[in-house]
Amino acid sequence: MLQIILGAVSLGLLWAVMTMGVYITYRILNIADLSVEGSIAMGAAIGAQCIMRGMNPYAATAMAFVGGMLAGLATGILHTRLKIPALLSGILTMIALYSVNLRILGKANISLLRMDTVYTVFENFGLNKSSAVITLGLLCVLGLVGLLYWFFGTEIGCAIRATGNNPQMARAQGIDTGNMIILGLVISNGMVALSGALIAQSQSFADVQMGIGSIVIGLASVIIGEVLFGKRNFFNRLIALVLGAITYRIIIALVLRMGMPASDLKLFTAMTVAIALSLPVFRSYLKPLQRSKKGEM
Amino acid sequence: MLTIKELHKKFNPGTVNEKTALQDINLNMAEGDFITLIGGNGAGKSTLLNCIAGVYGVDSGIIAIAGENVTKFSEHKRAGVIGRVFQDPMMGTASNMGIEENLALAYRRGKRRSLKWGISQAERQIYRELLGSLELGLEDRLGTKVGLLSGGQRQALTLLMAILIRPKLLLLDEHTAALDPKTAEKVLQLSEKFINEGKLTTLMVTHNMRHAIKHGNRLIMMHDGRIILDIKGEEKQKLTVEGLMKRFGKASGEEFADDRVLLS
Ligand SMILES: Nc1ncnc2c1ncn2[C@@H]1O[C@H](COP(=O)(O)OP(=O)(O)O)[C@@H](O)[C@H]1O
Numbered sequence: 191m192l193q194i195i196l197g198a199v200s201l202g203l204l205w206a207v208m209t210m211g212v213y214i215t216y217r218i219l220n221i222a223d224l225s226v227e228g229s230i231a232m233g234a235a236i237g238a239q240c241i242m243r244g245m246n247p248y249a250a251t252a253m254a255f256v257g258g259m260l261a262g263l264a265t266g267i268l269h270t271r272l273k274i275p276a277l278l279s280g281i282l283t284m285i286a287l288y289s290v291n292l293r294i295l296g297k298a299n300i301s302l303l304r305m306d307t308v309y310t311v312f313e314n315f316g317l318n319k320s321s322a323v324i325t326l327g328l329l330c331v332l333g334l335v336g337l338l339y340w341f342f343g344t345e346i347g348c349a350i351r352a353t354g355n356n357p358q359m360a361r362a363q364g365i366d367t368g369n370m371i372i373l374g375l376v377i378s379n380g381m382v383a384l385s386g387a388l389i390a391q392s393q394s395f396a397d398v399q400m401g402i403g404s405i406v407i408g409l410a411s412v413i414i415g416e417v418l419f420g421k422r423n424f425f426n427r428l429i430a431l432v433l434g435a436i437t438y439r440i441i442i443a444l445v446l447r448m449g450m451p452a453s454d455l456k457l458f459t460a461m462t463v464a465i466a467l468s469l470p471v472f473r474s475y476l477k478p479l480q481r482s483k484k485g486e487m
Numbered sequence: 488m489l490t491i492k493e494l495h496k497k498f499n500p501g502t503v504n505e506k507t508a509l510q511d512i513n514l515n516m517a518e519g520d521f522i523t524l525i526g527g528n529g530a531g532k533s534t535l536l537n538c539i540a541g542v543y544g545v546d547s548g549i550i551a552i553a554g555e556n557v558t559k560f561s562e563h564k565r566a567g568v569i570g571r572v573f574q575d576p577m578m579g580t581a582s583n584m585g586i587e588e589n590l591a592l593a594y595r596r597g598k599r600r601s602l603k604w605g606i607s608q609a610e611r612q613i614y615r616e617l618l619g620s621l622e623l624g625l626e627d628r629l630g631t632k633v634g635l636l637s638g639g640q641r642q643a644l645t646l647l648m649a650i651l652i653r654p655k656l657l658l659l660d661e662h663t664a665a666l667d668p669k670t671a672e673k674v675l676q677l678s679e680k681f682i683n684e685g686k687l688t689t690l691m692v693t694h695n696m697r698h699a700i701k702h703g704n705r706l707i708m709m710h711d712g713r714i715i716l717d718i719k720g721e722e723k724q725k726l727t728v729e730g731l732m733k734r735f736g737k738a739s740g741e742e743f744a745d746d747r748v749l750l751s
Pocket residue numbers: 498499506507508526527528529530531532533534535
């Protein structure tokens with residue numbers, strides 16, 4: 191059991207990196223960006239291929255980050271410059287990336303068994319694989335939380351937040367909303383690809399299919415984090431995201447252990463997200479009831 | 488300060504929904520002019536302001552601010568010299584961000600944004616004083632999310648944001664129309680105060696004839712996408728509501744028939 195929880199925590203930490211990326215687009219920019227489905231697999235593909243070719247795993251992971259940023263740039267240009275709706279821009283990038291990722295991998299998947307990965311350094315200190323992943327995952331996540339907290343407090347970060355919150359107001363205050371959306375998408379997809387590279391190295395293979403459904407997993411983690419761990423201020427929100435991603439993995443590990451077939455996982459996740467997203471509708475049905483109880487109506 | 492030459496604007500050109508919103512608009516605003524702009528629903532007032540601010544491109548014509556041709560400039564680029572307050576109190580502020588964060592965004596209007604921290608301690612002092620001058624009790628609520636404020640408070644804040652960096656041109660589009668009469672009066676007073684203190688070149692749209700007559704040094708009336716009256720100087724000072732309605736009838740060949748204007 192402990193082993194299962196530890197495994198879930200380690201995977202959750204790596205997915206937390208992806209969840210923070212999804213949060214940037216979904217909550218800060220107010221865009222549902224589907225390109226992440228392609229960029230997470232792209233991160234895995236670039237990371238794996240670079241490592242196969244003998245590159246230092248940290249450099250390979252950095253390459254994955256850059257690749258993801260380029261994917262975000264593509265979506266950003268489709269949306270802001272070519273005026274294609276955000277959802278469709280993301281889908282176009284996602285589909286295009288499927289082919290790109292196949293080209294990067296050269297085949298449907300690459301195995302990284304017995305290759306040096308970013309975790310090898312930690313394993314050389316005597317940690318087992320799962321502890322090594324947790325250690326590096328934790329370092330990565332805490333570093334990124336700090337970085338994002340700083341960035342979204344800067345002038346440019348504030349301009350991105352204003353763009354997502356009220357683009358008309360942002361433009362009236364002299365903010366180039368197109369550029370801010372591109373920048374947000376670039377950062378977001380970079381993080382998602384980084385997460386993909388870290389995940390591929392922890393599971394010792396990269397698969398062109400691994401992005402399918404990832405946006406829903408990201409959204410599920412965002413929502414679980416917000417509902418369970420609060421959204422008082424930005425720092426609290428970031429920590430809540432990380433805990434949300436870990437909680438999601440623990441839930442999945444538990445339902446699998448309780449006997450749910452792995453093939454039903456995506457159905458389960460989709461339903462969880464659908465219910466969570468529709469909560470406001472149910473609340474608005476409940477509100478009049480509550481009010482009439484109080485005798486206000 | 489503002490020069491508009493032969494401005495034309497159609498919406499949905501070449502379709503069944505084609506709508507000529509502005510026709511041959513010519514306007515010269517001197518530095519310090521405070522123009523009230525009045526006209527019936529759909530006369531093209533908001534469209535004119537939006538064309539000046541760069542929200543819409545124009546079909547033909549020239550818009551110049553302080554001698555610079557800005558016709559081809561994007562909206563955010565023009566924002567460096569234009570302050571704006573909209574009719575909808577929700578539109579001028581970022582509701583998920585704090586009062587001080589909104590002001591800090593406005594404080595950087597027209598400047599390069601960098602990776603410096605988004606708000607400084609010194610600014611907070613400035614904001615506290617300016618908010619105090621609104622007399623709405625906002626000076627002690629710098630961190631409060633703007634979404635929690637009332638419409639009047641948000642509109643007053645938007646006004647402050649519009650003038651925080653002295654704009655070469657202030658555009659007010661029925662910025663008190665969505666407020667209750669008492670709040671509207673208060674926001675209008677604040678506007679008048681800021682405009683006078685800063686000697687701001689201002690174009691203020693209003694539906695209220697009394698307001699249009701009482702405020703500003705010049706009054707412009709629009710009808711069907713055209714400017715049909717331009718009254719300034721002594722003539723403007725002597726203007727009455729009846730006189731204005733008569734002149735509208737003569738200029739447009741129609742009865743002035745906008746309920747909203749008549750009732751107010
Ligand atoms: N974005 C738009 N698309 C199409 N038609 C528009 C648009 N904005 C305004 N119009 C039309 O242009 C005319 C002028 O509108 P507007 O400038 O909003 O009038 P006003 O502010 O004087 O009430 C109206 O007939 C309106 O329906």
